[in-house]
Amino acid sequence: MGELGLLSNGVNPVLLILVPLGLAFLVPLIGFISKKIIKYIPVIAFLFNLTVALTLIPNVLKQPIVVKIGGFAPPFCINLVAGPIGILFSTLIALAGLLVSIYALSYIKEGPTEKYHMLYLLLLTGATGVVLTGDIFNLFVFFEILCISSYALVAYLGNKAGIESSIKYLIQGSVGSSLFLLGIGLLYGQFGTLNMADIANQIQSASSPSIFVPMVLMITGLGVEAAIFPLNAWLPDAHSSAPSSISAILSGIAIEVGLYAVVRVLFTIFDASNFLMFFVFLGVLTLLIGEMSAFSQKNIKRMLAYSSIGQIGLIVFAVSLNTQYGVSAGLFQMISHTLGKGLLFLAAGYMIYRTASMDISSFEGIGKKMPYTSLAFTIGTFSLIGLPPFIGFPSKFMIIKAALAKEGILFTVLIGLVLLGTVIEGAYFFRVVQVIYFKKGNGNPERKEAPITGLIPMFIFVILILLIGVYPNLITKILNSAASELLNKIDYIRSVLG
């Protein structure tokens, strides 16, 4: 180990969490000097994070990096496990954070903007902490950082809808966290340790009631943030009342990080192979309810929020198939959802700003007024439905193939239901595209495009969607290693405890 932060195989992953956190603490001091440079600080922070995460990818594919905080041996200290799935998620978080912070340079103009940028940095710090940690109480603390920043950011605009959504989100989220903490207490009482690898080492089977009850409590607690049915009543209100840049981050990062926590607890700690059929059904149910509710929406952001619920159901279905191919397909769908839904919310943000209304019917003719933004929106919808050559196509194809590999009439019926969900998704998205392009708008058709800082992130999202859609082999290697890290409990325990 060498100088400040450099390990023998790359930069210390602790810096992925510390740099945004330190910059968030520094923002009030910088605010005394000049208020104008505060909005560039998240851009710098996530540029750093993205570079560090990308340079760490080749190292973690060989062997996960285990960072011991404080220098003692695990399980007597907290340790971070930067394995393939941790660094994959950190890259995704840094990428989305960077692009949305560029978008927010001109989008966030009113209100206490200094506090917006601090809360934004801290939300993504919490998300990075959740995916990198290897200790279950540390997971709880970083999860709370994520949740409390999102309560504050949903209420940022201060209007009636925002405050109401935020208080309902807060009540449900805090009940979930208390149940999660209760589960941690029950686990600690039996095993005497808080390290994930150590607990996984000592659990034999998940069927005895003293293991089953903590598992149910923890999954329920984390499931509130992961938006699994029936715990997702807060989601349509919260995602539609937040400012559009925050909706992109909540839909694209926050619920996926919650789902990562559920998957980590299920697979690595509890090894709950018997209960995964329940999650298969729950996933398909969530998918159908999300898509059918989205079909009847007239408010565009509520429609996109219900569509997020549907996609989470699809990812839960893919991951509960419990095969290497199924879990890789689920992770691929998570990446596709982040890129696609982020793009949709960013595009919708400026469209709503220009037409001053969130109703879909007010977007008539906007295809001529904002050509680039409408094109980006259309590409996003095609990608989410699953049309080639966008990223949605290989990810949905992999999910169907993984489900087909499991024999049985039951899975064929479930695949039929998944395809039905896709058809409904296509129906409502095509309706919006039709309104944007083919309806005559009123008023003068002059071009009033979104500003350049709004167009650059949308453009980069579009490029990534096309690139990975055409060459999915760019990321299949890291997806496979990530999936095998989740499924292989023994390797994980050995890499942490030695």
Added chain:
Amino acid sequence: MRRVISVILLIIICWGIILALHKIPFGIPKTKVGEYYLNRGRQETGSANIVTSVVLNYRGFDTLGEVTVLFIAAIGLGAVLATLNKKGKRKIEPSSLILNTGCRFLFPLILLFGAYIFIHGHLTPGGGFQGGAIIASAYVLIYLGCRGRRISEIGSKTTESLGGLVFIVLGLVGLAVGGHYFLSNFLPKGQLNTLFSAGIIPIIYIAIGFKVGSELAGVIDNLMEKS
């Protein structure tokens, strides 16, 4: 109807938890991690209060997260209440002479008590959070007793930021210099049960004490001003 469903749901939850509790009888030593900390805590960290050594040295990352959560709550509260217009100047009745003098007399004594608790965090029960809460309560006394005085916003913002930064910078110095682990205890451990012992633990607790005190006082200030 809603009450009946809620009661049934809660009875199911409680019955489930009671089933799980059979393995955790009350009052029996269960853990190996706890024994390790009790036996080796004194040599490895140098602090006489084992809870402090667990909070700041063995599980120091959790404390960093906790400090961040309180920071987020203070900022979030400020952001939500920021665009609220102040109520038109309420007529503030000046307090009586006895109340005024009494509060101003007690104020430095309470501050001193709070500072005593967080400076001696590694020797007696207590620590940064407890001491910070006591300091904030001194400010609440001034708000309630000598009405019309407010804390300076610049001072409280600076203290909050500096407190957090001291914590992170000390951890990073541990990363660079002593032992190359984040938050390793690189200062000399000194002699047990004296004030200058336990390496970086008292320094971090002093930073946390000031930070928590100014944050909680800022929260109270925001709530009193805007509602």
Added chain:
Amino acid sequence: MDFLSNNIYYIGAFGLIFIGLFIILVKHNLIKVIIGISVLETGVNLFLIAVGYISKGTAPIFSKPGINANQMVDPVPQALVLTAIVIGVAVLAMALSLAIRLYKHYATLDLRKIKEQRW
């Protein structure tokens, strides 16, 4: 009777959790729901401390030279509860500020009437 006196801390903790959840599920006034959240978190903290208790143990502080490590309670749950209490205070602060704003918008704190976002 013996069972009761042995497990009184567990019973107390679960009583608080039960009461807290009942308040959140049943009551309509926003301030009462926030108090219910606080009671629920207090119950969970009490449960965590009760898990770490060792019979006839004392506080884990080596204040005098003669104290033995065998007679002390488990220090880890106390550290966990320290963090959990602070997190509970943070959530409470956020909830109260949102309640103030909500009252300014709707002029009522009855959750049955604050249902502008329907479907």
